[in-house]
Amino acid sequence: MSRRKLLGYLLGTGLGATFGAGLYTWRVEPHWVEIVHRVLAVRDLPPSLEGALLVQLSDLHVGPEVSDSYLRACFDRVRELEPQFVAITGDWVTYRGPWQLDQLRHVLSRIPLGEIATVGILGNHDYGANWSQPEVAGEIADIVTSSGVTLLRNERFEDRGLVFVGLDDLWGPGFDVEKALSAHRPTTPAIALCHNPDAVDRPGWENFSGWILAGHTHGGQCKPPFLAPPLLPVVNKRYTRGEFSLNDGRSLYINRGLGHLLQVRFNVRPEITAFTLTSREPRPVA
Numbered sequence: 001m002s003r004r005k006l007l008g009y010l011l012g013t014g015l016g017a018t019f020g021a022g023l024y025t026w027r028v029e030p031h032w033v034e035i036v037h038r039v040l041a042v043r044d045l046p047p048s049l050e051g052a053l054l055v056q057l058s059d060l061h062v063g064p065e066v067s068d069s070y071l072r073a074c075f076d077r078v079r080e081l082e083p084q085f086v087a088i089t090g091d092w093v094t095y096r097g098p099w100q101l102d103q104l105r106h107v108l109s110r111i112p113l114g115e116i117a118t119v120g121i122l123g124n125h126d127y128g129a130n131w132s133q134p135e136v137a138g139e140i141a142d143i144v145t146s147s148g149v150t151l152l153r154n155e156r157f158e159d160r161g162l163v164f165v166g167l168d169d170l171w172g173p174g175f176d177v178e179k180a181l182s183a184h185r186p187t188t189p190a191i192a193l194c195h196n197p198d199a200v201d202r203p204g205w206e207n208f209s210g211w212i213l214a215g216h217t218h219g220g221q222c223k224p225p226f227l228a229p230p231l232l233p234v235v236n237k238r239y240t241r242g243e244f245s246l247n248d249g250r251s252l253y254i255n256r257g258l259g260h261l262l263q264v265r266f267n268v269r270p271e272i273t274a275f276t277l278t279s280r281e282p283r284p285v286a
Contacts, residue, residue, distance in 0.1 A: 029265040040275035046161035052084040058215025061259030063094035078112040090123025090195030108147040123195035154180040163190035170196040177204030197239040209249030219256035219268035
């Protein structure tokens, strides 16, 4: 092969690979949902809930960038799992205007509900422009509640002996850990929900131990192999995705989310998390 032909071949291969990677990042991975199965150990979990399934969804971002049909297809996959509990950890919308409220009603008409309970919280985007429109959050809260979800805004909810503690969003005007945990006893089997994982570093968690489920980061959406995501909307850049031990009796799990602000993902597939609840602590790996 001549040098000219070799250079042409390499150039064509490089352009083709670049085009293919761009197409994959735009058209394939943003909708290639992964169902992540995990065991979630909850101290003193009631025996009747041993083996129960808790599905976490996060960051739906109903709006101009995320297909309604895609979200409804994700809901169908959750429904097939037949969960006892469903938890949605905020950012129901990417708010651009009041017309999106009808869009949210349409999408949530197919939301999968847990056999026992469905709980949720708000995220920063649910507070409208610059997270400064509590009236928007109020309307979204009404729609979410009317769809069958128990929405927790610095509140607790108990069913079958398991408590869910839900925090309002860290960037919103109502965030209050102490209020959310004011009636909580450390020995109570509980799972906390907070949208932004930075909330776990704020004071007020002293009487809580156990799991905290979060979202917000989208896992960074694009992650180079072997490197950290270059863009993360958190102060603590450790909080990317997956499980983190907080070394004080608390553990954090960050769901990668279903939606997006821009339709691009690379090496960070959207996620549905299916937790099997147990009272037994996992054995350490030898």
